[in-house]
Amino acid sequence: MRMRKKAWAEPFLKENADFVIEKPEIWAGHWREKLACQRLRIEIGSGKGDYFTKMAAMNPDEGWIGIEKEHNVAAVAAKKALAQPHEHMALIAQDADQLSSWFAKGELDVIHLNFSDPWPKSGYAKRRLSHARFLKQYEALLNPQGQVIMKTDNPKLFEFSLTEFSRENWQLREVSVDFRRQPHPEDAITEYEQKFMDLGQPIYRAVWQKKAI
Ligand SMILES: C[S@@+](CC[C@H](N)C(=O)[O-])C[C@H]1O[C@@H](n2cnc3c(N)ncnc32)[C@H](O)[C@@H]1O
Known part of the structure; x- marks a missing residue:
């Protein structure tokens, strides 16, 4: 996500160090205590934060952590989250x-991948968040019932992901090639998702669970 540089972004992220965690490794194994929750979810590539802020408001008993590498975008997400009750959230x-x-083995319940960058050139496949190199990390960090939930507009990325998870022996629990055809009030609409829905494009979604041990 490209966004014009915001002069306030870096200072804002630093000023809010209680929420924007600079050294997440310190909390590895202790996120549930920090966020006072039983279940812990992360969204990787959370963009401007629409999804995890809305989902955290809908599920106040769960812990929600957004992960976003672009500081100009992360600052918008932080602002959004800080404007609502945010004791159970972090960025x-x-x-x-x-x-x-950043997390201990088995610490996570759910990993959300929403409209991840597709990296269409095969030379960059390793950067895709559903590449085997990431799936191996997810497997270690999720608890035995842990899930990865992906939504995307991109059929090629979806196909790549289905193949990659299958090769890594994950169990496919749910799959949809038009997720928003039915109402899903339990699942918040992300910023990118809204754009694709407005264009009448289908939303692909899948849920995978770790391989049976
Ligand atoms: C296409 S946007 C989608 C944003 C949001 N999830 C949505 O659905 O509206 C993808 C976001 O993922 C972020 N991202 C991509 N790779 C990442 C990585 N390895 N670590 C953290 N953030 C990443 C990008 O900076 C970008 O903001």
């Missing part, structure tokens, strides 16, 4: 490449 304004050091 990590860093690249998810370091994910494994």
Whole structure:
């Protein structure tokens, strides 16, 4: 997501260090205590924060952590989250490449991938958030019943992801090639999702669970 540089973004992220966690590794294994929750969800590539802020408001008993590498975008998400009750929320304004050091093994319940960058050129496939190199990290960080939930507008990324999860022996629990055809009030609409819905494009969605041990 490209956005013009915002002069206020960096100072705002620093001023709100209670919410925008600069050293997430310190909390590895203790996120549930920090966010006073039983269930813990993260959204990787949370953009301007529409999804995790809305979902956190709808599910106040769960912990929600947004992860967004672009600081100009992360600052918008932080502003949005801080304008609502946010004791059960946090933001990590860093690249998810370091994910494994931020959480303990089995600490997460759900990982959300919403409208992830597709990286269409095959030379960049490793950067896709559903590449096996990420799936191995997700597997370690999720609890035994843990799930990855993906939504995308991009059929090629969806197909790639289905193949990649299958190769890594994840169990496909739910799949839809037109998720918004039916109402889903339990699932918030992301900023990108709204744009594609306005264009009449289908939303692809899948839920995977870790392989049976
Ligand atoms: C296409 S936008 C989608 C934003 C939002 N999820 C939505 O659905 O409206 C993808 C976002 O993921 C972020 N992103 C991509 N790769 C990332 C990574 N490795 N770590 C953290 N954020 C990432 C990008 O900076 C961008 O803001």
